[in-house]
Amino acid sequence: MLKLSKKVEYGLIAMRHIASVNNQISTVKEISERYSIPSDVLAKVMQKLTRGKLILSHQGAMGGYTLARGAHDISVMDVIGVVEGTQVGIAQCFAETPENCSIYSNCTIKHPLGKIQHNLEQVFASMKVSEIV
Amino acid sequence: MLKLSKKVEYGLIAMRHIASVNNQISTVKEISERYSIPSDVLAKVMQKLTRGKLILSHQGAMGGYTLARGAHDISVMDVIGVVEGTQVGIAQCFAETPENCSIYSNCTIKHPLGKIQHNLEQVFASMKVSEIV
DNA sequence: ATGAAATAGGACCCCATTAGTCGTATTTAA
């Protein structure tokens, strides 16, 4: 519970790696071997990051990935959002639409949890890739 | 991802409820009906909270539950810890033992994530049941 | 004493999500 998914972790490790080599082009093979990450899984994470415009893909031989923006301009929140495809939500009513929770109208803790939610967002949004290099 | 479990939510709703009626004895039936929570599920959550010494059980007819301490002295963190049985850990290496992560020695993000972890703990520990009444 | 109301707790099951694998197509530098 409350755990980041491996995909997000892999994404962060990869982003950090690219930043750490001064945004030189890096391949999935390189990264997956360096950090012992299953290459197929990492490959798909990279593709999501590409579609999410956080990194740029360079296809073909000698290809790979580079960051799409400065590391100081990419937050952990960005990575989570793109990799996970969904919003960070500490409870169902924050992550999805409120109606999805059958208890919503009777729920007495949604407002207090909203504060925690807000705090969380702050924390994730304020930590940039550049800070984890 | 990053969602609180329903059990934790149910626990919080129940604790808040008891606090809101000035710690008068409250039953599972009462609470489950009031908030539309499946009673069997709530029952087991209450049993965990009892074993975790956050509430007191009163068995037999006319029985029920009361808080074991003042609402100002019970944090959301306490509830999570007791209901979930495990520590809040934003990553495997925080929730369990580090060795459980096959990547641990190569992982470059565990320290930055540690900061987030710490922040999270602060947030959960500082919010008390008394604040959500 | 007896019955009703309550907690205690184990055994299951269902389902959604996560993690990972495999196969194949496409792009492009050398």
Add this chain to the structure above:
DNA sequence: TTAAATACGACTAATGGGGTCCTATTTCAT
């Protein structure tokens, strides 16, 4: 033309979350 790389969908396996059911035990009230 070939090799190195990304793109991407289909599939499987494992895990955990959420819920149901059943039975035992405790204790108040009659």
